[in-house]
Amino acid sequence: MVEAKNMCMRYNKCGDNALEDISFFIDRGEFVFFVGSSGAGKSTLLKLVIRELRPTEGELKVFGRDVGRLPRHRLPYLRRNIGMVFQDFRLIEERTAYDNVAFAMMVTGATRSEIRKRVPHVLGLVGLQDKAGARICDLSGGEQQRAGLARAIANRPAMIIADEPTGNLDPGTTLDIMNLLRSINLRGTTVLVATHNRDIVDRFKKRVLYLENGRLVGDEQKGIYTHVH
Numbered sequence: 001m002v003e004a005k006n007m008c009m010r011y012n013k014c015g016d017n018a019l020e021d022i023s024f025f026i027d028r029g030e031f032v033f034f035v036g037s038s039g040a041g042k043s044t045l046l047k048l049v050i051r052e053l054r055p056t057e058g059e060l061k062v063f064g065r066d067v068g069r070l071p072r073h074r075l076p077y078l079r080r081n082i083g084m085v086f087q088d089f090r091l092i093e094e095r096t097a098y099d100n101v102a103f104a105m106m107v108t109g110a111t112r113s114e115i116r117k118r119v120p121h122v123l124g125l126v127g128l129q130d131k132a133g134a135r136i137c138d139l140s141g142g143e144q145q146r147a148g149l150a151r152a153i154a155n156r157p158a159m160i161i162a163d164e165p166t167g168n169l170d171p172g173t174t175l176d177i178m179n180l181l182r183s184i185n186l187r188g189t190t191v192l193v194a195t196h197n198r199d200i201v202d203r204f205k206k207r208v209l210y211l212e213n214g215r216l217v218g219d220e221q222k223g224i225y226t227h228v229h
């Protein structure tokens with residue numbers, strides 16, 4: 001589902017590599033944490049997967065396609081199949097939870113009747129059935145991230161990518177959101193999470209890819225946060 005082969009990423013011609021000789025394979029249906037300190041390259045890696053960036057060297061395949069060489073007209077297909085979840089939610093604050101999910105479906109060409117059926121369903125999946133009509137700015141941080149998850153799964157993506165999804169949340173809410181991501185994964189969606197959150201990584205016992213200064217220094221099934229060299 002995601003395969004990197006000797007991938008390097010450099011932002012500036014004369015700068016250092018943000019990612020250096022990265023190779024890994026992530027299968028359909030996996031749940032993977034990317035961990036590493038700030039600046040290790042986690043966000044860069046996720047941006048490569050969604051083709052916000054292109055590898056400078058090497059190859060990155062997503063859904064079997066070399067995304068570095070993907071023509072522009074194939075990008076909507078790639079992005080429709082990936083649901084994004086952000087640390088700062090990136091929702092439309094003045095609009096309702098319902099509208100935020102509905103907009104995400106509208107831009108991919110869903111019909112009105114699909115939207116009317118699907119939005120209440122996904123809001124229910126994340127426990128927001130009673131807040132569909134509430135504006136995002138009137139919701140708590142945890143509720144906003146639930147809305148973010150609902151939006152991410154609205155188009156039934158094959159993969160969810162979450163960059164520090166719990167970075168702005170308290171520990172209890174963090175656990176709720178991670179449990180939701182796990183249940184989304186159990187329904188068959190591949191989930192990639194970049195995080196600093198040691199407690200969560202240790203508790204969930206999922207595969208962990210360790211980044212350090214742009215290098216992949218470890219890859220453990222049922223890993224814990226701290227990589228032992």
Ligand code: ADP
Pocket residue numbers: 011012018036037038039040041042043044045
């Ligand atoms: P992380 O997500 O693990 O904190 P990043 O992927 O954001 O790490 O950063 C990896 C490296 O790439 C860092 O050295 C960072 O300074 C550099 N970097 C990130 N974004 C840019 C950018 N837009 N331009 C230049 N360098 C960048």
